[in-house]
Amino acid sequence: QSALTQPPSASGSPGQSVTISCTGTSSDVGGYNYVSWYQQHPGKAPKLMISEVSKRPSGVPDRFSGAKSGNTASLTVSGLQPEDEADYYCSSFAGTNNYVFGTGTKVTVL
């Protein structure tokens, strides 16, 4: 199972929006509405930000939103804040008891 494809980096100034893509295939992202997104600060454990494509867990700011079209999912962070600077990973169910993560995107707040 190949990793989902994410851009290595993305950036924006405080208050701006940034969108990260996550491209898979019809066997994973395109085949199921089970895409999740994780935020990871250096030296810390990942934190769930979005589940089931667009659901935001309790406590996650509504600046974070998710969507999916075909084989590509996306995470948008609106109104960027300094604390949003982190690595972001997507993940998808890939059928037959299998899961796959994305390659990761480093978000920089300029």
Next chain:
Amino acid sequence: EVQLVESGGGLVQPGGSLRLSCVVSGFTFSDQYMDWVRQAPGKGLEWVGRTTNKDTSYTTAYAASVKGRFTISRDESKNSLYLQMNSLKTEDTAVYYCARRNMAALDYWGQGTLVTVSS
């Protein structure tokens, strides 16, 4: 408060074995699916495997990269999840996280434990 605490990491020689533990609290352990995820130094996240819950007979599934070498088990009496790692390779060097699965997402994670495979 949900907590997951891993332990058991360390330095092991290629071909050796190691068992990681993850003690959980704050939720009914037997109700939950649990996963292991790893992250090689400076690299991305990699799904290792998962075990289902009591209702689905604690079945397991593994990534192709570890199948046949790693085994996930759990002890409900100790609220503990385990990862038995055999025939370790240098490419297994990583921080290993246990995580609780809620539907298709991992909603709580431990702090991770570092496994280094080197001679």
